[in-house]
Amino acid sequence: MKYLFPRAITIALITFLLGSGIDYLAGLETTLGLDTLFQIRGTRPSPAEVVVVAMDETSESRLGVGQDLTRWRSFHAKLVEELHSQGVALVVFDLQFIASHPDHDPAFAAAMQKAGNVLVADCVQKLRRGVEDFYGRDECSESNQEPFVQREGGQQQLSEQLIAMRKIIPTSVLVQSALDHAPFYLTNDAENSTIREGWIFLDTLAEAPTLPVVAWLYYLQRTGALKGIAEPDAPISVWLNEKRRLCLSGLDKTPHPSPLPEGEGIFRGSLKESLNNLICLEDSRYLDYYGPPQAIRAESYSDVYDGKVTDLQGKVVFVGKSNRKYSPGKTDFFQTPFTDTRSGKMAGVEIMATQFANLLENRTIGMPCSTGLSNALFGFVVALLLTGMAGLSGILASLVFAGAYVVLSLWSFTRNGAWLPVVVPLLVQLPFSWLISLLWSRWDLLKERKRILSFVRRVFPQWMPFVSASPGQWYPEQGTAQLMSERDVCGLCLATDIEGYTAVASHHTPHQMWELLNAYYQVLGHPVSSHDGIIADVTGDAMMAVWIDLPVASQRLAACLAALEMEQAVARFNEPSIVGRLPTRIGLHEGDMALGRLDAGEGSHYRAIGDTVNTASRIQGVNKFLGTRILASAAIVASLTHVIYRPVGSFRLLGRDEPLELVEIVGIESEVSVAKQAIYKQFAHGLSAFQQGRWEDAVASFQTLLNNHGVDGPTRFYLDMALAYRHNSPLEWEGVIRLDAK
Structure with a gap:
């Protein structure tokens, strides 16, 4: 309440100045307002x-x-x-x-x-500006063409920029x-x-x-x-x-x-x-x-x-x-x-x-008070209603007041010709008051949310993973689940890692790295929150995000879109970087995991735990071998129609016995050119030959692809493998590549 009157005065002042300026330039109250009152009356x-x-x-x-x-x-x-x-x-x-x-x-x-x-x-005859052009009513302008004035000492007429009137x-x-x-x-x-x-x-x-x-x-x-x-x-x-x-x-x-x-x-x-x-x-x-x-x-x-x-x-x-x-x-x-x-x-x-x-x-059209005073009072009452009654109730109250004002204006104009301004209050001040009030309410909401998040971060840091960074996306179901020590969910995990982080860190002070990572994770975290994800963990140069409690298709699409936006955001982040570039690898996998609290000494930390998390981290590591940025298990993209991807083979990851089909997520359908998609199809032919053990065909296909289209990480990886296997073929070939390192 202590901000009610100052805020109302501010809104009223802004709309008053705006309305007065528009009326001064366009004359709305006279050309539209007065004529409308006559027509209605x-x-x-x-x-x-x-x-x-x-x-x-x-x-x-x-x-x-x-x-x-x-x-x-x-x-x-x-x-x-x-x-x-x-x-x-x-x-x-x-x-x-x-x-x-x-x-x-x-x-x-x-x-x-x-x-x-x-x-x-x-x-009454008038001389038009700049020319000897006389005009007036009836024959006044036709029969009296003598100049108003002449130059001194001569008969030459004046033709300066002159407006003059005379009575005949x-x-x-x-x-x-x-x-x-x-x-x-x-x-x-x-x-x-x-x-x-x-x-x-x-x-x-x-x-x-x-x-x-x-x-x-x-x-x-x-x-x-x-x-x-x-x-x-x-x-x-x-x-x-x-x-x-x-x-x-x-x-x-x-x-x-x-x-x-x-x-x-x-x-x-x-x-x-x-x-x-x-x-x-x-x-x-x-x-x-x-x-x-x-x-x-x-x-x-x-x-x-x-x-x-x-x-x-x-x-x-x-x-x-x-x-x-x-x-x-x-x-x-x-x-x-x-x-x-x-x-x-x-x-x-x-x-x-x-x-x-x-x-x-004894009747004429006139304003009982100045236009400025009427508009100022109207704007203040509307602003007072909007600030005192939040949301829809304030808008409805202001509409009722505006309706009563219109009735009063029509009644006073009909009764004794009292002309109250109607166009500027109704068509300028009222809608702009709504707009400013809504923007101000939104700003208040953002300030309040920031205050709450700051409080939670200081007092209950273990709750932060369950609160989205975007307004209006609280997760009450997660908030309830946090009372338990753990929660088993089936979801999707996204893991990131910075390529060459150790080398970057060795050349800079800890404070410089803190500033760099602080800015980096803000860039990396926004796509997650904007696509309904939760940042589950940030450790050093790695971040873990999860998608839970959404329909399976929605989770998969949201995670893929978030990964693509991350890739673009990191690229933009790296362009002007002076301290160092932080190229990022991303891996996605879905399955069962647990969201739980780990007690360490006197502190508690919430983490996403399980094989799904580890596998996502391993998939992220495969990017290092293939020269890619975003890899995912094939099941994630199986039902997505608007996401372009290409299979990159079957891998037996470190620590896993079962092979896993991986795909590279390339982009969304509207952003990937037809030429690029044709390259991916040609790559698929070479990959098929490689998996079937037809080494010569694979070498020819991959070599042609590199010659025609330049460097491509997965193509170079498989060409090198096919060249090696051509002279020393594996004894038991299943089409699966074993990786013995992260």
Whole structure:
């Protein structure tokens, strides 16, 4: 428990930094998280006060204007008159009236002046970086191509890496007749970016307020909501601009407003705080969309123009392009979190209406606390659960917590637009917390096992042969058997010996030999433990390993694989050796043996004892005569299909009366080439002739093999024997070679 909190803090810190880095680089919370929350939440009703008058395909056809925006100008005067007659609160045009139209502008201006409630949009034009490439919405980019700046003393345009924005107001006759005008900027449609935020103020345009904000203030003023709070003595766009500059200059310090109480809107006492927040704290806000395109009430321009729509009293009407059928191919249409190939893109006028409706509801998308704090708290709780509840229970508990967090996120987003991060916590922090926790648990297990082994080695050294060096491979059956003085088993024994050990030891100090052997036996012991074997004894330059209590076929395969890995490991060990090389011979035999405790004085030692152990040691010694590395009794490989071996003859070993068929273990099937296997078959032909006493045939076969394929230990051994027997044949030949030395 004392490590619980430090460990939880460490895991939380790692996942927090990882998640923050990924989110910073990829913007996952915005591009994936916010859009997913919108999709899950679905649509919600828009305020009844907001109506879009759509310049749609039906109106284009009925009015005969086609797609030429300039031809609509002749109909705007009557539209304004119709809306004024119905008593609408405001009329907001999301159109750029830059080019002058003397035939229609006077009537349009007169209608606006009579209505006294019409707002028009300024065009925002942007200079693309590095080229004289102007772009903006509608005809703003087409009819205004003058450079922003010029070189001093000349007419040459600047073409440095420059990004600049400018505001182009409508024609003067319309501006003078309108209630007010302000810019409304959206990212260029050609960039195909998703619109998630709406500008409150455009800092690149000297902190100019945007048209939805100006419209909202005019609406509040006309409904009397601003009485006693703000009394603008100039056009609201100018008044907002001045207030914004004062706030940013530090002359007007405004505290952050407290959150609205449940059920309290801007008309119940919190308007001043909302207005202060709007002016002083932010230049953009995330939009709380009501759904896919046309989620806000929309009426066809021609229907309103003809007086077919009669319930617009007190409404705020937004007029602009809003094609309903072919928007994907139109300009001034944008991606939103709700748009897809089926719904098409959303018209710019509907995005403007959405921003106004959000202001009207005093509702916007925002995080109740910083993203970093939310992610840090989430990561700490998950880490605390994983460290406090080990294994599967901790993972399940963290899943339950993550599920509750998702429910809370969806509920808060649906209820009041509170946006809690979900992608980084769920897709980055949670799985990486699992991974780190599992790795840490594994590390703890290894540390605990090392501590236990160290304790056993110091206090109960006689138990060590029964404990594998690999984690998770305890042998309780051996542990129980150790209580007895001996245990008879049928198993497989592997014996090793170092070739030329005496010569190596004579040239080095005891300490040098201790260091060399310590490293050597670590290399030699790993293949045994990794293949479920037990190291039964280590004496000087010899090691004895046994395989017991496994199915016979499994024991044989495991021992053969361990022997092959030993051979490779020793070869790698010898390559960089400075102290000395330790080439190793290996012998394998199976049969009955006893695992027992030998008492010597006051100490006890466990050993593998029996003829099987001695025979394995003798087989290991035959390598010296044949020039091989791994020899085994033939019975061991009889049923193995994936191990390549070759018979090397029948031997009567020192101290044994019965002959023993031996084989050389060469490798596994996938690692031994076809050419090598062909050599072994040719060797088998010579060996057969030798065992049958056909000395001339044997000599010819072995000599040919050496001439064609170079040095081979068993081939050289039998060639020498065949040459000797050719001139002095044994009297009683049984095909068995007697060895009178180890």
